[in-house]
Amino acid sequence: MKRRTSATARQKQAVSAPPERWELRLYVAGQTARSAIALANLERICEEHLKGQYHIELIDLLKNPRLARGDQILALPTLVRKLPAPMKKIIGDLSNEERVLIGLDLRPLGREGT
């Protein structure tokens, strides 16, 4: 298991937004090109939209196969939003950012301030 926590940074956006805690889990199987792309995409998106609010847990199922059962993982890579509730699941290498934002229920930047 690999933990990457973003550096505590202030939010880019209005301070008025409630400080939400984002718990994200990225499931992959081994160090494949696809898992690397997925992780890179995820980190980029989080830095952009959730700076300072998120925590990514990277789970390699080849090392911990039993964890696949708990979150009902089938497709890989899978990103699971544990918090905030409700739980959300996103599959694929996260290269379609728009769909990732929809999947995570993150409003696009442009509209957020208004």
Place this chain on the structure above:
Amino acid sequence: MPLQPLPKVPSGVHGLDEITGGGLPRGRPTLICGGAGCGKTLFAMEFLVRGATEHGEPGVFMAFEETAEELAANVASLGFDLRRLVAQRKLAIDYVRVERSEIEETGEYDLEGLFVRLQYAIDSVGAKRVVLDTIESLFSGLPNPAVLRAELRRLFRWLKDRKMTVVITGEKGEGTLTRQGLEEYVSDCVIFLDHRVTDQTSTRRLRVVKYRGTTHGTNEYPFLIDEGGISILPVTSLGLAHRVTNERVSTGIPRLDEMLGGRGYFKGSTILVSGTAGTGKTTFAAILARAATERGDRCLYFCFEESPDQLVRNMRSVGVDLKSPVKSGTLEIHAARPSTHGLERHLVTMHKVINQRRPDVVIVDPVNNLVRVGTLLETQAMIIRLIDFLKARGITTFFTSLTGGGDDLEQTDIGISSLIDTWLNLEVVKNGGERNRTVAIVKSRGMAHSNQTSEYILGARGVSIADTYLGVSGVLTGSARLAKEAEDEAAARVADRAIVRKQGERERRRRQVEAQILLLREGLDADDADLAGAIQEGHVRLQAETLRMAKSRPAFVARGHRGKAKGPGVRKRR
């Protein structure tokens, strides 16, 4: 044909291995498809459970539709204890839930997660068997069918590489075996299950659609799901290779034994008693049952008309005690209305009970009631299967068959007469205001048997067969027979008296003759006395004459003496 026969694993499903010639293809996937509720999941589960418990092959059940708890509850009624198997590490159950609404596709992916989980489950129990039930639900759960199809292809390759014997279930589609065309991936063995309702009775059927590299039964085979799991009836594959014995079993009626070459039925033969209503078919059956149990044989009685209690009571009225064999367990009565189950269920139930109890004698009373459940053709097929099954086990089988009024009596309405070894026909003869019962042997293979129709009497001590009397219009029965018997007796008495009279007459005649002989002898004696007197007289006169002559001519004296000597010689001859 490959020189090396395809390796197979016993499926554990009763009867399937007989159809497939040994089981499912080892290390390959088998597709079980069929409509909703046809028993796919149970089939797959039985494959795993039997593998784990009977063949030492642990298994993985990957469920896509039901949770492990639901599965355990569902198959508990079949006697499968999944929790215990899981605890013993003989079985691993992984429930895979795919919720379309929870999933957002954001780029390229594969189903490696499924592989990981499968691998983990396989490793955790050392599985040799895998079930995927029903992998089709992935199609509704995952947004991209193209990826899914590619991954399924990879999955089956992967499973083959790991030498897993796999069962995949699939829902029947419109005009295709499975909705998602799973048969495309699983080309080794495809089994189709069907559940249909005919005349309000449901029957389940199984067909091996395809089995690459091996021969297999191609028929539709009825199967059942009950407390012992799935049972398939592949009995049509049995053929006619059963061994026979010369051993005989008594019919329980001494005179009937006599009619059958003196020793009764052949052991292991099939006996049919046909007759119209009230001819005593059940009584013959009960007597056979009693005779069997008294010999110490085990007997199973399948009754489709009466409850066991009723049968026992009714048979007591003709002096046949079924209660004590029932109590001691040598006789078992199984009663069921024919319409309570489909034909297959009856057949399977009978198979099961027979396999459990291993009886020596099986009675089915009456066999043609089963026609009410299925069509004639089906019933016929079922009876043939049953007969084959029983013959193969050397079980003496006794069927009764009710002949409807007006039918040709020497014909069974289910057309099984050609399968029967010994056939008794019971008839009611109406004569002189009476209904009397007769029994005749229509045929009895392999033994000399009586050609006579005999009257039999149902009395307080069972069946007794009367002497046969032939009258002008055939066999005399009832009062006519009694009258004839009386007549014969009278005639015999008359004949006896005539002999006595003749003997008396002869004695009298003898005495007469003897008296006559006496009379004649007395007469003769009297004659003798006369004759003697006369001779004496003659002598005296001759002597006097001689003396007188001698006085006148002395030269003649010597001659005269010689003549006198002749006299006694003559007398002696008389």
